[in-house]
Amino acid sequence: MAIAKRVERLWELAEEELHPDGSVERLTLRVGAGFAWRKRLLPEIVLEMQNRFPALVFDILSLDYSTAPTDLREGRFDILFMGAMDRLELSDLAVHPMITVTDRLVAREGHPIFEEIAANGKVPAISVTRYPWLEVSAAPIFGTQVQDALFGALGFRPRPMMTCENLDTSLAILQRSEYIAILPDAMTSDAGAPRILPVPLDIHTNFGLAGMIYRPEMADWPQIKELLKVSELVLTQSRAATSLFGKVTENVNTDTSHHSSINRNPPVGSSRLSRGNTCQGFRPKGI
Template sequence: MLDQITHLFRLRTILAEGSLRRAAEKLNVTQPALSRSLAQLEARFGQPLVERHARGVVATAFGTRVLAVSNRIERYWEIAEHELTSDQTQFKMRMRIGAGPLWRSGILSPIFVEMQKRHPELIFEVVPLTFGETAKDLAEARLDVAFSGMLSGNPGETGKYNLIRHKLAEISNEIMAREDHPIFNDLDSDALVRPAALLDYPWIVYTEWPIYGEITQHMIYERLGRNADIRMLCQNLLVTLTMLQQSDNLCFLPEFAINSARAPRVVPVPFTLHPRRADVGIVHRKELSDWAPMQTLIDLSQELFSRRNKNV
């Protein structure tokens, strides 16, 4: 088995360098040794892993799959080795955490404060998610865990990539405005905003996730037959919230995006939308289920959202 792992790691270097010669130089092994490793892997799997061309080699489609698995194996070995040697070394390993913009707005801060206390042997690296690439980034070990939607756009992704999901909450998108916005003075007998009033004010479209632009354009037109008066497109959540606090703009946002906006608060506009609710939570690779920091992260997240849900 160890020989196979060595061959897999050599394959990764071959593909990263795009050349057996350069890979041999980097690994300080002979080129014939690399060729034998590649031949043994191809014999083991029964199909070619690389395609040769004039300037070197590139991965076949199957070679790309094998490369992704080797990355996962290496990451799992790094984690296991760190657990086994943490009492003998001061080396700190990183826990790679992907988080969508709403999560990074402050929701996860109390969790990471506690994680630092419980796992001083780790560095917590929090990075933005790439839209549409979360499952792949987890599967190829660029991330260990992600805080995001539950990959509902492609239900087969979790099974395909051997991922585990932990639901934390159910959210919906709402029209948001500052709490003293004049639109709240224009309510009907049911204490709802008149639909036409939505056209009286400028709109911000939060564009870090493309869906919010689609919601803004389609919902207003479908309900009122006219487009919203969009005055600003903004990728940054903090800037979006600040603009809502300081102006008469309206904006579609998920309900838990507004928690950090205070003085004045940003609140939902009472308007009947029949919004579609979506599950959000934690997604990680199955083989990391027994990793102690992962268990801690899941427990703390579930505790936090259990308290939040009770206060809703």
């Protein structure tokens, strides 16, 4: 059934793209994107793409991290822009990591946890047990890096006292209380009065990877090749890419022939991608 849906979607795209005389008509791409991508980077990317391909139509949708790869395989999405891609099995898909992302323990400015910063400039891991935890279910895949590090330091994982699926509500709760939470920088940058700040925990956490994923049979499409180039351009030029997400990966290769464009020298502590063609030549350190 999954293969049938995938072929059906490919046929729909082929029918939509071409007139009987071979001239190009409109082409609609279904783009699944994570919150930070939709908020910060995707608008600039898709507008620039439409400047280059006036007949290109984008259907931009939110995604569920747990089902997004399956939705892509079965044609409900054509392209994914998402984070935490190194924690998913994607070896049968074309994967292009573009940014490293760091999860943070965060709290409001003026939170008492900041009074526990030690002489080394870090907050001891045990301090997190003194404050209630908020789990932001809008981004369920984020936080595993910090949680794993806390488990290593404490021997257990703190349990949330509240869960919330809405990011704006979650930020408001953090601003008005002593709750702490785990979020990427990109999700907290707009909060103000008080700001939401990273807590400098005395633990080591790894990096995650974010970027673009699509079905490998689309690799030779001119729109896909150009989308990779435009994404790289926007990420390189955008202050949001470095100040909100993390480090833009170096030497991004937009050649789609190997279904992989990966920083060959990622930061120390970066996580491993799934097996297969998605990680050719990718040997991160500090795992």
